[in-house]
Amino acid sequence: MSIEEYYLPKSIEETIGILDDPGQDLLVLAGGTLAMPLINEGISTPQKVVGLKNAGLNYIDQVDGELIIGATTTLTQMESQEDLPILKDAAQAVGGWAIRNMATVGGNLFAPPPGGDFAVALLALDAKVVIASNGEERTIPINEFFTGFMTNVLDPGEIVKELRIPLPAGQTSYQKFGRRGANTPSIVTIAVNLRISEETVEDAKIALGAVGPHPFRAIKAEDSLVGKSLTEKNIQVAGALAVSESEPFTDPIASTWYREKMIPIILSRCLESIQR
Ligand SMILES: Cc1cc2nc3c(=O)[nH]c(=O)nc-3n(C[C@H](O)[C@H](O)[C@H](O)COP(=O)(O)OP(=O)(O)OC[C@H]3O[C@@H](n4cnc5c(N)ncnc54)[C@H](O)[C@@H]3O)c2cc1C
Structure with a gap:
């Protein structure tokens, strides 16, 4: 079966009107960096495609103390926003510039591991997803x-419309570790968002990617840091807990063993960069 109908709605209302038939064989297309190769290879064969390009979901705004990011905002656009530097780091960690020009913030929530590098930062920032x-x-x-x-x-019939991030964030750090410095799949990606008062961690958010079935928060590691200072020992404990909460896997990029070894190392790099 090849694509029989291609829709390019001009608003969110028009988009969800088209989606309002649960039985149809329909694919939502944002930047297409994940979806188009699958169509090209004949792995994905939707009857209908809805392109979100003109649906009015490309925006970055601040409303009532929240940063609002429309789902089709590209990662290149995220590189030039100044509100949350961690989002700039996370956007720059995805693919090469040609990919980032097309790849969207919403689409990154659907990237299979080891992808989802931008979603890891969104998790650490405690973003809300508007559906x-x-x-x-x-x-x-x-x-x-x-x-x-x-x-x-x-x-x-549902789509991701936008992400809402509470401002201001705490002290943040983002590290993607891969085989190369740039344009590389992740071995482990970690984002950290801490609130620290007088050297004591009051709130901790630690998100991991490429070491589980999807990006996730390491809640036990977070809890272990609350009420403590960022000493070497406390960082080690958090690292060990983060490993216990992960489900590393083997793929052509890295083995389960290697991913597991790198989790505490990358987490300590994140935490130490906040400490400095
Ligand atoms: C060469 C290459 C390198 C890459 N490198 C990385 C990398 O380093 N890190 C990384 O994280 N990813 C990487 N990716 C994967 C991908 O580019 C990104 O994850 C990107 O953010 C996906 O967004 P998109 O808009 O292109 O998604 P699309 O391909 O348009 O869509 C992907 C899926 O998400 C669904 N979808 C998209 N938007 C919505 C929405 N708003 N609501 C509901 N469903 C939606 C689609 O239906 C589809 O199933 C790479 C891809 C390529 C081809």
Whole structure:
């Protein structure tokens, strides 16, 4: 089966109107960097495609103390925003510039591991995901979005409309470790967002990518740091807990063993960069 109908709606209302038929064989297309190679290879054969390009979801805004990012905002656009430097680092960690010119913030939530490098930063920032459909709009914390390997909470007919991030963030750090310095799949990606008062951690958010079925928060590692200072010992404990919360895997990039070894090392680099 080849694509029979291609829609290019001009608003979110028009988009969700087209989606409002759960039985149809329809693919939502954002930047296309993940979806188009699959169509090209005949692995994905949707009957209908809805392109989000003109749906009015390309924006970065600040409203009521939140940074609002439309789902089709590109990673190149995220590189030039100044509100949250961690988002700049995370955008620059994805692919090469040609990919970032097309790849979208919303699309990154759907990247299978070891992808999802931008989503890791969104998790550490405690972003909310706004989901639109022909019914009511709903908003969920991003750590409730992922349900398994390439699965999420979206129901048929729903799309990701935007991300909302509370401002200001705490002290943040982002590290993607791969085989090369740039344009490389992840071995482990970690984002950290800490609130520290008088050398004591008051709140910790630690997100990991490429070491599980989807990007996730390492809650035990976070809890171990709250009420403590960033000593070498406390950092080591957090690293060991982060490993215990991960499900590293072997792929052509790295083995399970190597990913596991790198988790505490990359986490300590993140935490030490905040400490300095
Ligand atoms: C050469 C190459 C290098 C890459 N390197 C990296 C990397 O280093 N790190 C990384 O994380 N990723 C990487 N990727 C994967 C990909 O480019 C990014 O994850 C990108 O952010 C995906 O966004 P997109 O808009 O292109 O998604 P698309 O291909 O348009 O869509 C992907 C999937 O998400 C769904 N989708 C997209 N937007 C929405 C929405 N708003 N609502 C509902 N469903 C939606 C689509 O239906 C589709 O199933 C790479 C890809 C390539 C080809």
